[in-house]
Amino acid sequence: MGAAPAARADPVDTSDLPESLTGQSLDWSRCPAPDPAQGDDQMSPAPLPDGTGWECATMEAPLDYRDPEGETLGIALIRSRAKERGDGRIGSLIFNFGGPGGSGVITLPAFGQDYGELHRRYDLVSFDPRGVGDSEGVSCLDSEGLDRFFAADPVPDGARERSRLTDRLRRFADGCEDASGDLLPHLTTTATARDLDLLRRVLGDDRLHYFGISYGTELGAVYAHLFPRRVGRAVFDAVVDPTGTTEQGALAQAKGFQLALGSYLDHCGEREDCPLGGDRDEAEDRLEQLLHRLDSRPMRTQDPDGRRLTESLAWGGIAQSLYSEDFWPYLTQGLGDALDEDRPDGTVLLALGDAMNGRNPDGTYSTLQSSLTAIGCADSSERYSERDVRDVLGEFEDASAVFGPPMAWSLLGCTHWPVDGARAHPKVGAEGARTILLIGTTGDPATPFEGTEHMQEALGGPGTAVRITFEGEGHGAYTSGNDCVRDKTNAYLLNGDIPDDGTTCD
Template sequence: MPNPPRLRAAALTATALLLACVLTGCGDDSEDEDLTAQKLSWKDCPAPSAAEGGGNPPSPLPDGDPWQCATMKAPLDWDEPKGDTIGLALIRAGTSGPAGERIGSLIFNFGGPGGSGVTTLPAFGADYARLRTRYDLVSFDPRGVGRSAPVECEDDQQLDIRFQQDATPDDATERTEYLDSTKEFNGACEKNSEKVLPHVRTTDAARDMDLMRQVLGDAKLHYFGISYGTELGGVYAHLFPKNVGRAVFDAVVDPTQNPEQGSLGQARGFQRALDNFAADCTSQVEDCPVGDTAQDVKDRIATLLRDLDRKPIPGIFPRQLTQTAATNGIAQALYSKDFWPYLTEGLEQAYNGDGRVLMALSDAMNGRNENGEYSNLVPANIAINCADDKPRYTVGYVERKLPEFRAASPVFGDFLAWGMVSCTDWAVPGAGDHPDVSAPGSAPILVVGNTGDPATPYEGTRKMVDALGEGVGVELTYRGQGHGAYDSGNRCVQDAVNGYLLDGKVPPARTVCS
């Protein structure tokens, strides 16, 4: 499941022009151009593009300072660095502290893959105010995402149909419909984004970040990676260990897992988060409106999903809440404990025949706004994963694995197992079974895991520390709920992260915050 970030018709033209330039190689290319010497032209940020999700330009920071945006040129193909270029969208907030105390730029990647950093950083900018006292806060749309040569596949109407289809087929007819839909989607991606698809691997994005470091004028890359951003950061550290400055990985991807193992781990992670939600709801002083006991909550959810498989209920008009949409919406609500009240409300409404809240949560997961327009979150997510991941799973293989996935999660098992066929008909071969993040010689990297994380289960934290290598990864545990730790507001976590990024103080290995 993609980690959710946040199309207006007016922005479609700009996106189409940018994509056309990518596909035809119409960038400002020069055989002799040194891209490391380029000067960025920082200006007031425009409204987000269609692929970034649309909306209004970012509001000024709390102190009144504006967000600034620029475009950095990078090679389309890093194996041909003097060839065609693409534009990568960047955003920054200049440091708020004295110039003499400025460390450099702190580059953020918020995950996905497929999330727009240009829209996400301003949305959470206030959370990083302390870090801004010594850094320019910088984020970007990775290649294939948002305004950076976006992957384009199906249009809004086609995506509405796709997301209404049953993604957990129970018989031969449903399997055929699901596989045909997947094949059509992948074919549309190849038709509309053929030239960029081979060049959206995580290794490409890591090379972009090292170019970004140089263009921003930093001797070292200071980095804050969240979710998939931890994988990107690990790949960067592997490729450029001597260029790593102060880096934090939060909500850690297990770099040792192949796609099947990652999906199975997510099944366990989301089930664990659902268990925690059910226990929390039924432990309140007031009655839990969606069950009498934790097991009753989960049993009622399972019954709801079975009923929706047979007969959907009204959702956001004119769409209906299907079993797939409800499962997707429940998963979205488990990304943060702050969303648990919405899950309670959504379930309570669904039991009474109203699917609007669960559908709104599902729409957020899929990058659909209230106007029925989609960002390119899902296309970019699939394109990057399929370019990275070598395995191609067959229907027969998935069917053999279903019992194991169902044992891991009665609610999410089928959903995540069938998702493994997403890359089966993909136009580009995958790079490998899992990323290489070994980084001997790198500066220390603070690796933060959350014991209740549904999307990047806690077990991956130690795996990342071990894979980075001796003397590199420093493990920090947060005993909490939700996806990620720093944005939970936990003072212990924030003090440890701030202490490292701002003052270079590495906390003791295996520190535990609760």
């Protein structure tokens, strides 16, 4: 494996930025309908249950923090003002929902009802990070090109298919460079963390109160490293492991999704109508056989554009369904339709795969997956070869016959990237920061629980961060419906009550 040269360190503190940036006044106004680049919700955000509406604005940030007087880019923002004013209001609570590549402008109002208690004393705020959605979102291929890209075989079976995979990844990278070449070097998590600090200052907060989910925990940790004395009350839910290589992270995810798949199969097997049957090993074998058939014979669907369900799209739909137990009934329906002996139909699995890939109902795409690649490749200096993948493929297959092979080959995602990555690991040591709350879920497929322990150690140990363990399923604990997690998190954010390290919620 080769490593690209590390990017030059960024020396500029946001307190040194020009007054035109630090003193900018945001023009908050009624939010328009979301842009397709942000996602598939084409309606203006609905008010919160307490009747409070949403406002949107754009903040200007330096394209390159090493050149603060130079070109700027607009960061799309959304907020809902706190119900309490005066002494009852704590400040702004800024959310990042992960990806990297998720639009906070569309996600926060979609889940706003889950944060109603926090809304009493916080302005709820989120944003589209640089390179995402309406913040100069990266779009590497047109819609038809993305349809072909996501439908293509994710696991090459021989030299010819490996060549096709390489060509496909190269075309995707070339498309990103053609569309956003000047932007790509500036999409690091470090730059976005500096955007967070500029936003904190523009909003008038002395400290950053923050709620990060999934990749948002890495962003929050990088912020805490850069600005430890400016950390306020910060929650990291579904914690990313900041210590491993890209290969180690992909292998951990393969194991995590396999663990979640086993939980789903056990749940499904208890139902008389489970399309995979009641025996767990036989059920997984039937699932593997379905994917194998789709590799050579894509399945018809009711898609208005005539698309068929391929192995790649079905795999994405299965993975999407394991992010939350709420999706399990849809996965059961989709598998039942696909396994129907008389009239197999891939419509539901296709819809789930589209959700994973950010495809909108009108056939356009959000920037989700393009942004995810662009940010990940800007961050990571690791570049893998086909030989690297073949060397570890057996280990990935042992971890999961379903998820291991595609996750192994996904290591090539940055191989042809036109921009060098910043470093092998994010810097997250945060000595001097106020206590950060970490929440890990034992059955989390995407950010396996072990990452919570590694993040705590990397931040500085129990003196810097405390852990809550949620013994449950899904990606993210606060919105799981578990009262214990919600109550302890709210007590921390609203009252500053720090739970005991190692607290368990079940």
